[in-house]
Amino acid sequence: MGVVSEALVQDGQGLSAVLDQLVQLWLMVRAPIVAPLLQLAVNLCLVMVTMLFVERIFMCGVLVVVKLLGRTPKTTYKFEPMKDTDLEYGNSAYPMVLVQIPMYNEKEVYQLSIQAACGLLWPADRIVIQVLDDSTDPFIKELVQMEVQRWASKGINIRYEIRGNRNGYKAGALKQGMRHDYVRLCDYVAIFDADFQPEPEFLHRTVPFLIHNPELALVQARWKFVNGEECLMTKLQEVSLNYHFSVEQRVGSAAYGFFGFNGTAGVWRIQAMNEAGGWNERTTVEDMDLAVRASMHGWKFVYLHDLECKNELPSTFKAYRFQQHRWSCGPASLFRKVFPQILKNKKVKLWKKIHMLYAFFFVRKVLAHIVTFVFYCAVIPATVLVPEVDLPFWGAVYIPSIITILNAISTPKSLHLLVFWVLFENVMSLHRTKATFIGLFDLGRVNEWIVTEKLGNIMKYKMSSKLTGKRSLQRFVSNLLIKGWKLGDRLNMLELWTSGFLFFCSAYDFYYAGKNRFFVYLFCQAVAFLLMGLGYCGTFVPT
Numbered sequence: 001m002g003v004v005s006e007a008l009v010q011d012g013q014g015l016s017a018v019l020d021q022l023v024q025l026w027l028m029v030r031a032p033i034v035a036p037l038l039q040l041a042v043n044l045c046l047v048m049v050t051m052l053f054v055e056r057i058f059m060c061g062v063l064v065v066v067k068l069l070g071r072t073p074k075t076t077y078k079f080e081p082m083k084d085t086d087l088e089y090g091n092s093a094y095p096m097v098l099v100q101i102p103m104y105n106e107k108e109v110y111q112l113s114i115q116a117a118c119g120l121l122w123p124a125d126r127i128v129i130q131v132l133d134d135s136t137d138p139f140i141k142e143l144v145q146m147e148v149q150r151w152a153s154k155g156i157n158i159r160y161e162i163r164g165n166r167n168g169y170k171a172g173a174l175k176q177g178m179r180h181d182y183v184r185l186c187d188y189v190a191i192f193d194a195d196f197q198p199e200p201e202f203l204h205r206t207v208p209f210l211i212h213n214p215e216l217a218l219v220q221a222r223w224k225f226v227n228g229e230e231c232l233m234t235k236l237q238e239v240s241l242n243y244h245f246s247v248e249q250r251v252g253s254a255a256y257g258f259f260g261f262n263g264t265a266g267v268w269r270i271q272a273m274n275e276a277g278g279w280n281e282r283t284t285v286e287d288m289d290l291a292v293r294a295s296m297h298g299w300k301f302v303y304l305h306d307l308e309c310k311n312e313l314p315s316t317f318k319a320y321r322f323q324q325h326r327w328s329c330g331p332a333s334l335f336r337k338v339f340p341q342i343l344k345n346k347k348v349k350l351w352k353k354i355h356m357l358y359a360f361f362f363v364r365k366v367l368a369h370i371v372t373f374v375f376y377c378a379v380i381p382a383t384v385l386v387p388e389v390d391l392p393f394w395g396a397v398y399i400p401s402i403i404t405i406l407n408a409i410s411t412p413k414s415l416h417l418l419v420f421w422v423l424f425e426n427v428m429s430l431h432r433t434k435a436t437f438i439g440l441f442d443l444g445r446v447n448e449w450i451v452t453e454k455l456g457n458i459m460k461y462k463m464s465s466k467l468t469g470k471r472s473l474q475r476f477v478s479n480l481l482i483k484g485w486k487l488g489d490r491l492n493m494l495e496l497w498t499s500g501f502l503f504f505c506s507a508y509d510f511y512y513a514g515k516n517r518f519f520v521y522l523f524c525q526a527v528a529f530l531l532m533g534l535g536y537c538g539t540f541v542p543t
Contacts, residue, residue, distance in 0.1 A: 035388040042383065045375035046395040048367050053399045055363045056406045059251050066254045073302050076254070078212040082204055091123035095211060097203060098186040098270075102132040102173045104166075106194035107140050109312070109456035111147055116197035116310075118151045118158065121204060128182060129158040132173040134166050168281030169449040170263075175279040178270075186270060193264040195454045197226075197310040205307050206267045217272030217299035218291065220249065221265040224308035227315060232417070233538045234313045236424045237320070239411045241313075246410035248364070249303045256355050257300030260331075263287030265309035272299045282337065283439075284449050285330030292338055292356070298347045312454050317537040318490075319453040321431055326449065328432040331365035332439030333446055369436045372429035376400070377498060381505035381522055391516065423528035430494055495533030502526035 073079070083093060099120065101113050117129050131148050135141045141162070148160040163176050174191070177183070188210055192198060198221075206219040222245045228238040252259030263286070273279075276293040279286055291301065314320040342348065342356055380396055383389045408418055438446050506522035531537060 030386055031388050035386050038379070038382055038386050038389045041374075041379050042389060042391055042395075045371055045379050046392065048371040049375060049395055049399055049403075051363060052368055052371060053403055055359055056403050058359075059247050060406055062251045062255055063247055066250070071254050073209065073253070073304055077209055077216065077302060079208050080212055082208060091126050094123050094126040095187040095207065096185050097122060097127050097207065097267075098183055098189040099127065099129045100132060100174060100177050100189060100191050101130065101194060102134070102170050102177075102191075103144065103194035104134045104451045105137050105140050106135070106454060107137075107143065109195040109454045110140075110144050112197050112456055113192055113194045114144075114147050114151065114158075117192060118154075118156045119200050120198060120202060121200045124155060124157060127157060127203075128186065129156065130177050130180075131158065131160050132177045133160065133162050134169075134173050136166075168279075168286075169284075171279040171281040171286035174286075175281075178273075178278065183270075188267050189270055189273070190267045191264055192309070193311070195312040195456060196264050198265065199307075199309070202307070202309070203267070205304065209302055210267065210269050213302075215298075215300050216302055217269045217294050218261055218301040219267045220253075220259070220262060220301065220303045221307040221309045222249075222303075222305055223262070223265060224310050225313050226310050227312055230313075230315055231538060232420065233317065233320065233424070234315055235414055235417060236421045237313050239408055239414050239417070239421050240425070242410040243407045245303075245305065250305055252355075252360070253301060253303035256352055257302075258295045258352060258356065258360075259291070259301055259303060260285075260360070261287040261291040261301070265311070269299075272297070275299075283330045283333045284326045284447060285334055288331060289334055289338075292334065292342075295352075295356070296342065296345045296348055312456060314452050315455055315538055316453060317532060317535060320428075320538065321492075322450040323452045324428055324431055325435045325445070328365075328369055328435035329439040329446060329448075331361065332436045333442065334439075335361040335365060336440055336442070366436055366440070369429055369432035372426060373433040376426050377429065377502070377525065380518060381502055384505050384509040384516070384518055384522070387515065393516065396516070396518075419524075423525055426525055427495060427528050427532050430498060434494075490535030492533045492535065495529045499526045499529035499533055502529060 099117050101117055103110055103113070106113075114129075114131060120127065129151075131144060133141060133144050135144065145160050148158050151158050159180075159182075161177055161180070163173065166172065168175065178189075183189075188207060190198075190203065190206070202221070206221065209219050210216055223241065225234070225238055225241070227234055229235065249259050272294050273290065275297050276290060276299075278290075280289050280293075283289055295301070314323055339357065339361075342353055345353070348356070380391065383391045404418060404422055408415055408421060414421070435445075438444070502522050503526040506519045506526055509517070509519040509522060
């Protein structure tokens, strides 16, 4: 026993000596090497944060001016409601409209979109509905086909279209749909994803803008989320998307006649699409790609903030991560591809080029993702380990706070969730930053396309069943046990490693009483990364 104890003491002394040497080495390199490099990183991040701040202030300022001047789509562009059917000319006064519904294994929502499309108010002989089914599950394909046949038997002009492969994913399906002979008779095309449910008056409120304004190529509607109150994750998503629609889309429409097409809930002029080259599958944001190319041909877009189209937010963390990868990687990849084309384009005015390249692409699609993760989840935590670095309080707290408030002001009902939104967005910035670099440098997963999982009918049943008392407690315990049992399948290692780093920085700042006292923020952010790394985010989905 004495020999063993002596060996343990010697091992402990040896380990202590190694740690002392590491500490001395850290102290030797910290001030002359690490501090200058970290200070440079801080200064660069402050520049990027300031650029983001100025862009947010400018956008909100323009929106205020637009509201004060009373500028709306109907005051900017000509709009005349469609007249009742003329006895002499019949329905010929109505243009021919194509409605496209692309879908892929959409078992839970396919009926919703088809039913809504078939309920659109438009003369039956002036509308064609296309269900573009890329499903690989034979059972789901049969269900969709039967639904189409059911509506066709009621006199609806609806077509069920399939293809032999999934080349180009959604863009490939839409492109193939435009090649059918009957499409040549159509003037406009409305596009709805499988979970979107347009109101019956949708075409009556959008198509007249295209009829009476030949310079317009696109009319975009706003998204309305049917499951925004489902869980904390959907509430936080709603905050971000409401800012996008309430500020970015409105300002882009009113000030520049340009914004990114959202890929659904919009009506295109087919002539404009053809001039722009039609659908292109070179990136995972075929909608934004088409909008940019159409804008470079001189076409304008209009956004209708008061026209809402129901749809569903991703309610599982896995689905949301895949969606955000696509939404972050695609724009970065597109930016790299269209940058020289926009610079050389002679049809686009200089002020619009600046907006497209600087504000629309660089600040919103690249810089915003990178600075959120690098500054708030890497650089600021690292500064607590290097006290020689000067981090201005205004750059670390004041400006980010103002940006946060400006983002959240579009969703006043969720202002009490502001802290949770900040923590959630910082975690998601990890994946957005990674996806942005993949898109910018054309790396491995640049064209990865995973369809966002929709839970329409499942979640409708879940939300309608009110569990109380003992039954609710039993369901909660059951879900917790199932989640814990499958924990190994749901670990997200990037989040867990980041959580460990933030926990260490938080403990260090607390123990050594750092000058900025960031340990409270760092601890909360570490907990957020930990919970999402363990998969405890979003809703529980029954199997």
